[in-house]
Amino acid sequence: MIKKLQHIFALSEKGARDLVKAVIWCFVCNLALMFPVGAVLFTVQHLLGCLEGGGSPMDGFWIYVGFALVVLILLFVLHWFQYASLYIATYRESANRRVSLAETLRRLPLSFFGNRDLSDLTSTMIADCSSLDQMFSHYVPQLFASVGSTLVIGVCMFACDWRMALAVLWVVPVAVALTAGSKKIQDAFGTKNILNKRAVADCIQEGLETIRDIKACHRQERYLDGLEAKLAAMEGSSIRSELATGVFVCSAQAFLRLGLATTVLTGGALLLAGELPFLYFLGFLFAATRLYDPLGVVLQNIAATFNTKLQIERMRSILEQPVQTGTEDFRPNRYDITFDHVSFAYREGAGVLEDVSFTARQGEVTALIGPSGGGKSTACKLAARFWDVTGGKVSLGGTDVSTVDPEALLRSYSMVFQDVVLFRDTVMENIRLGRRGATDEEVLEAAKAAQCDEFIRKLPQGYQTVIGENGSTLSGGERQRISIARALLKDAPVVLLDEATASLDVENESAVQTALSRLLQGKTVLVIAHRMRTVAGADHIVVLENGHVAQQGTPAELMEQGGLYRRMVELQSENAQWRLG
Numbered sequence: 321m322i323k324k325l326q327h328i329f330a331l332s333e334k335g336a337r338d339l340v341k342a343v344i345w346c347f348v349c350n351l352a353l354m355f356p357v358g359a360v361l362f363t364v365q366h367l368l369g370c371l372e373g374g375g376s377p378m379d380g381f382w383i384y385v386g387f388a389l390v391v392l393i394l395l396f397v398l399h400w401f402q403y404a405s406l407y408i409a410t411y412r413e414s415a416n417r418r419v420s421l422a423e424t425l426r427r428l429p430l431s432f433f434g435n436r437d438l439s440d441l442t443s444t445m446i447a448d449c450s451s452l453d454q455m456f457s458h459y460v461p462q463l464f465a466s467v468g469s470t471l472v473i474g475v476c477m478f479a480c481d482w483r484m485a486l487a488v489l490w491v492v493p494v495a496v497a498l499t500a501g502s503k504k505i506q507d508a509f510g511t512k513n514i515l516n517k518r519a520v521a522d523c524i525q526e527g528l529e530t531i532r533d534i535k536a537c538h539r540q541e542r543y544l545d546g547l548e549a550k551l552a553a554m555e556g557s558s559i560r561s562e563l564a565t566g567v568f569v570c571s572a573q574a575f576l577r578l579g580l581a582t583t584v585l586t587g588g589a590l591l592l593a594g595e596l597p598f599l600y601f602l603g604f605l606f607a608a609t610r611l612y613d614p615l616g617v618v619l620q621n622i623a624a625t626f627n628t629k630l631q632i633e634r635m636r637s638i639l640e641q642p643v644q645t646g647t648e649d650f651r652p653n654r655y656d657i658t659f660d661h662v663s664f665a666y667r668e669g670a671g672v673l674e675d676v677s678f679t680a681r682q683g684e685v686t687a688l689i690g691p692s693g694g695g696k697s698t699a700c701k702l703a704a705r706f707w708d709v710t711g712g713k714v715s716l717g718g719t720d721v722s723t724v725d726p727e728a729l730l731r732s733y734s735m736v737f738q739d740v741v742l743f744r745d746t747v748m749e750n751i752r753l754g755r756r757g758a759t760d761e762e763v764l765e766a767a768k769a770a771q772c773d774e775f776i777r778k779l780p781q782g783y784q785t786v787i788g789e790n791g792s793t794l795s796g797g798e799r800q801r802i803s804i805a806r807a808l809l810k811d812a813p814v815v816l817l818d819e820a821t822a823s824l825d826v827e828n829e830s831a832v833q834t835a836l837s838r839l840l841q842g843k844t845v846l847v848i849a850h851r852m853r854t855v856a857g858a859d860h861i862v863v864l865e866n867g868h869v870a871q872q873g874t875p876a877e878l879m880e881q882g883g884l885y886r887r888m889v890e891l892q893s894e895n896a897q898w899r900l901g
């Protein structure tokens with residue numbers, strides 16, 4: 321059962337066990353709601369006895385007070401346990417759910433993120449988690465518990481008087497059927513509403529991310545019209561969804577109250593016919609009011625759980641993704657990168673690399689060149705297991721990278737990519753990301769080597785200046801130099817450079833090239849460059865064209881061979897003569 325609950329509600333094993341405990345405590349508390357009914361009946365019986373026998377109503381007063389106090393304390397204790405099992409356990413599970421989502425995301429290959437809408441993932445992490453908190457703290461345990469307690473109370477009622485039991489309970493299946501019968505309608509409205517809300521969130525996120533381009537292309541009005549249309553759709557679907565839920569749930573709740581009337585009528589008739597003791601009549605009346613309260617909540621809860629199906633499915637679709645695993649103990653003797661007949665596709669049927677084989681040797685600079693879209697960046701990322709290959713093998717120091725834990729593997733890599741990612745933090749900490757625990761002096765040394773020191777010192781607080789999100793307050797070249805400083809600080813045995821010096825001016829480029837060449841000594845270097853000048857000093861060049869290795873060899877060999885490499889070199893020297901106008 322625990323396994324089933326885990327699957328249905330996307331819970332951990334402990335979460336599923338806690339859910340069972342919460343249901344049991346809610347069930348006990350629901351039954352305990354009948355204690356006050358017993359206390360009242362006990363007192364009324366005593367008063368009636370006094371009226372009939374002529375005794376004083378004050379006789380045994382303290383016994384009744386004591387009884388009421390015991391009931392009160394019992395209810396308090398039971399509710400305290402219910403609270404602990406319901407809320408404390410639920411929120412602990414909810415914290416665990418968020419952590420395990422984050423952990424799963426951390427271990428997923430990048431291909432997963434390529435196929436998913438990122439704002440959709442954000443809303444799963446934030447909004448869906450919050451909805452599930454609410455569902456498990458308020459709805460699900462109470463729902464199961466109320467079904468159980470209603471059954472037990474129903475059986476007891478039938479045991480006392482089946483006619484009165486029928487008068488009280490006949491409304492229950494009808495009210496539940498009315499709510500459950502509307503599931504399809506509520507599901508449809510609820511799902512549409514969730515999708516519309518997500519569309520609005522996506523649109524806002526997209527707008528924020530692309531605000532510069534929207535303004536540059538004068539698309540503000542068009543963007544706002546689109547957003548307004550999405551907001552209107554969300555408003556409409558929210559109203560329809562609330563209305564659908566409200567109509568059915570309120571009708572069912574109102575119907576439930578009809579049971580009070582039938583209880584009074586049946587009880588009255590049986591009482592007049594002398595077939596029901598007055599105390600029983602009173603007992604059924606009190607019990608009915610106590611029973612309908614939690615049942616009314618159950619009807620609401622049934623409706624609320626309909627809408628969470630989609631959210632649970634989305635959560636499950638992340639938690640059940642196959643994560644990248646492998647050995648954490650990875651200490652190769654050498655760091656040659658070998659591509660052995662590698663094929664790769666981001667999407668099924670759309671191959672990006674096909675039968676690619678080459679070796680980037682330790683102590684050498686291997687350059688990947690070729691026309692745009694040929695697969696250079698993809699190959700670079702496969703070398704660091706950002707994705708798993710679809711065919712062939714990529715190995716580092718003779719070990720298949722797909723058998724190594726991604727985080728253990730990445731310890732051997734320093735990377736500088738075209739799209740530099742910087743964080744909203746000080747410049748010092750952004751560079752220190754390269755190696756946690758590096759001293760300030762080491763950070764400064766790396767910054768100087770990457771030609772960053774001069775511009776950093778000109779910032780308002782120097783190295784302590786907080787840079788905007790993704791380094792938005794820095795120029796492209798400055799961002800790239802910080803990222804190079806980070807890579808230099810890490811000083812890993814393998815260095816991947818993707819257009820590492822693309823955003824630098826000529827002066828800075830040659831300075832950084834000097835720093836890089838000093839620091840790249842003895843390492844395995846895989847570099848992507850569009851400018852032939854950058855790769856002229858490489859030890860080995862691999863020309864990638866349409867996902868295939870078109871040529872490979874030393875620059876001199878390739879020049880002699882002719883073909884794509886020589887054509888690119890010649891074209892670029894022609895382009896160097898090109899002038900505006």
Ligand SMILES: Nc1ncnc2c1ncn2[C@@H]1O[C@H](COP(=O)(O)OP(=O)(O)OP(=O)(O)O)[C@@H](O)[C@H]1O
Nearest residue numbers: 434666667672690691692693694695696697698699
């Ligand atoms: N995350 C991704 N999801 C799907 N397709 C992708 C992804 N990244 C790249 N591609 C596609 O894979 C192919 C190779 O891209 P890649 O970036 O590896 O080429 P490249 O040779 O580095 O190009 P460039 O020199 O322009 O950077 C292209 O057709 C590109 O559209």
